[in-house]
Amino acid sequence: MKYSQRIWVGLLFCAALMIIPDYGSASLRPAPDGASADEIAKRSENNLRSDRTVMTARMTVVSPRITQPREMEFTSWEDREGERSFVRMDAPSKDKGTGFLKLHPNLWMYIPRVERTMRIPPSMMLQSWMGSDFTNDDLVRDSSETEDYNHRLLGIESEVDTHPGREAYLLEYIPHEDAPVVWGRILAWIDVERGVVLRQEFYDEDGEKLRTMQFEEIRQVDGRWLPHVWRMTPENKKGHQTTIEIKNMDFDAEIEDDVFTKRNLRKGTR
Amino acid sequence: MAWRSLGRNPRRTGLTVAATSFSIILVVCMMSLSHGNHEKMIEDGVRMSSGHLAAMAPEHLEERTLEQPLTWNTGISQTLASTPGVSGFTPRLDSFALVSQADSTQGMLIRGTDPAREDGVSEIKKRVVEGRFLSSAGEREIVLGQRGAETLDVAVGDEVLLYGVAYSLESAYELFTVVGLFRFPDSRLERGLGFISLEDAQSFYVYPDKVTEVAILLEDSESVPGVQAELRERFEGLDMKVHAWQEVVPELDQYVTLDKGGMYLILILLIVVVGFGILNTVLMTVMERKREFGVLLALGLRPGQVFRIVYLESLLLAAVGIVIGLAVATPIALYFQAHPIPLEGAMADALLEFNMDPVIIWKLRASNLIGSSGVILAVASLAALYPALKASRGQPIDVVRTA
Incomplete structure (x- = not known):
């Protein structure tokens, strides 16, 4: 065989290796109950959200910048179908009454002390929300983890940090090409039995991990398994961590349409 | 002797001198323009950063x-x-x-x-x-x-x-x-x-x-x-x-370095052209004066002496050209250094694209004057080597006969 022919055969061989699927990896392992990745993702989201939800929570930010953790309290109203939500700060006193209103695709913020409403442009969705490690996007969930992403089941793991002994699906979320999302890839560990998310890792488009969210204190509320503590740890800010602790959650709540108005935003305190 | 033979053919001498001075003017102006430009970019860039x-x-x-x-x-x-x-x-x-x-x-x-x-x-x-x-x-x-x-x-x-x-x-x-x-x-x-x-x-x-x-x-x-x-x-x-x-602002530094590289490339080409110009004139001169050199050799001048005459002639030509060139270029550069040229229209827009004010500023540096003179002199002395050698190598009899 001529030298050039040998090179060609070699190249073909390499190409063949690349197309042959990797049967050994966990990627094609089916879920034991036959659930598809999409169904698992959907079930997980439904554990955290209903059509209309009211939530009261406390947020704690720790950082090397400050000696005392910064604590805030807020209430949020969400209308999932209408793609609108409303958040009002309840504490500390400096921020009391500060409100956020999302009427898709717009986000407004109202600051009662200066009596000003400010529109937050889409380019600012990744900015820190109230100095925490959560972003404006997290707050108003402008993107949907079920609708804007393709889901793929990577396998099943049984050691998810604070949940020893619980089996969890490892799901990979890759955004649709035209989806208005901010992450390049999300990994989610979802409890096999309860369908509740235990841990999420967020990556940028270059595959670099940017932050990790851990879900703890999982208890049932209105028949849903709800994590009551959400802990966000950014990768690039050393020593920073934000914890949201859910104090009260009303699934399928009655919310008047008046809540999602600029008039309500400007009302300041309830 | 070198002086006298230069004076004997004013047109030939004049042309060579003109070529040299023109190239000096070109080099000095180009460097001033480019330096002025870079300095302005750096100035604007660092002031706003x-x-x-x-x-x-x-x-x-x-x-x-x-x-x-x-x-x-x-x-x-x-x-x-x-x-x-x-x-x-x-x-x-x-x-x-x-x-x-x-x-x-x-x-x-x-x-x-x-x-x-x-x-x-x-x-x-x-x-x-x-x-x-x-x-x-x-x-x-x-x-x-x-x-x-x-x-x-x-x-x-x-x-x-x-x-x-x-x-x-x-x-x-x-x-x-x-x-x-x-x-x-x-x-x-x-x-x-x-x-x-x-x-x-x-x-x-x-x-x-x-x-x-x-x-x-x-x-x-x-x-x-x-x-x-x-x-x-x-x-x-x-x-x-x-x-x-x-x-x-490393991007500014990189841009200036790249632009400087481009300028030096053009300068090198220019100087090579000037070198060939000088080589050409001196060589033609030597050809025309074959008979003269033949006679000199026949009279008993040693080849080394003939070489020195021709070589000295070319260096003198270059030196005169450089002096005239500097005398013309320096005031031009200094004038434009003091009077920036404002730009309008498309040219101005192009500069604005590069975040620069639409003016052209020159900047003359003493080191550029000395440097460009030195380089041109060196090129001239290199270019004169071959004709001078040729003049000194002729056989007196052949040369006088054929000429």
Whole structure:
């Protein structure tokens, strides 16, 4: 065989290796109950959200910048179908009454002390929300983890940090090409039995991990398994961590349409 | 003897001299133009960024967040004021904030600065086209770029809301009055930069007595390494780093280096052409004077002596050309150095694209005059070698007969 022919055969061989699927990896392992990745993702989201939800929570930010953790309290109203939500700060006193209103695709913020409403442009969705490690996007969930992403089941793991002994699906979320999302890839560990998310890792488009969210204190509320503590740890800010602790959650709540108005935003305190 | 033979054929001599002087003029003008251009780019670039030298806390250059504070005090100020070569400096607190008015919001770099010192670095007052720059006593004043103000739909006298995250992680918000608008060739800066006073910035970001950088402007961009070393010594023991502009805005440095490379390439081509020109003239001269050299050789002159005559002739030609060239080029370059050429239309737009003011400035350096003269002289002496050798190699009998 001529030298050039040998090179060609070699190249073909390499190409063949690349197309042959990797049967050994966990990627094609089916879920034991036959659930598809999409169904698992959907079930997980439904554990955290209903059509209309009211939530009261406390947020704690720790950082090397400050000696005392910064604590805030807020209430949020969400209308999932209408793609609108409303958040009002309840504490500390400096921020009391500060409100956020999302009427898709717009986000407004109202600051009662200066009596000003400010529109937050889409380019600012990744900015820190109230100095925490959560972003404006997290707050108003402008993107949907079920609708804007393709889901793929990577396998099943049984050691998810604070949940020893619980089996969890490892799901990979890759955004649709035209989806208005901010992450390049999300990994989610979802409890096999309860369908509740235990841990999420967020990556940028270059595959670099940017932050990790851990879900703890999982208890049932209105028949849903709800994590009551959400802990966000950014990768690039050393020593920073934000914890949201859910104090009260009303699934399928009655919310008047008046809540999602600029008039309500400007009302300041309830 | 060399002198006399040059005088014998004024037209031939004149042509060679003209070619040499023309090339000197070309080289000097081109270098002045290019240097002026680069200096202007650097000048504009460093004035609007962090000066020729920037003092920062260690690692601030890489991180650029409030996480690396630099404590500003009168000691630093006095040291800078007493350092030779420093023409201006200002402490700055650069950070990010949302600037909003009605339904328009724009993320901006907010530059808290000492209103009295800022102009000494950025010459911002010259660029304010409407209203005025920050006053030293004024509170809650902001100066925006004209494009930024257009995006926000605000005018001088309007109030804008600044919203950001303070160093303490508290939310920071405050109303500021727009007191002036500036224009700047770099459209991104004109859209995304706002000036407030250092005091306001320190209270807004809860960053008392701290700054993110001290921008230092030097009298001469050539003295950057010297003053940098001096300042490093003077600030020894402080938790502070002094960076040269090349580290702060490396893209500007790369652009200038690339452009310089292009200029030198063209200069080399030009000088090669000049070299061949000289070679050609001297060679023709030698051909025409074959008979003369033959006679000289026949008269008993040694080949070495003939070589020296021809060689000396060419060097003299080059020297005269260089002197004339310098005499013409220097005033031209000096004139344009003093009188920048303003540009209009498409050319101006092109320069604005590159964030430069639409003027062409020349800059003559003594080192360029000496350098280009030296190179041309060297090329001339190289080019004269071959004809001189040829003249001295002829056999007297053959040469006289055939000629």
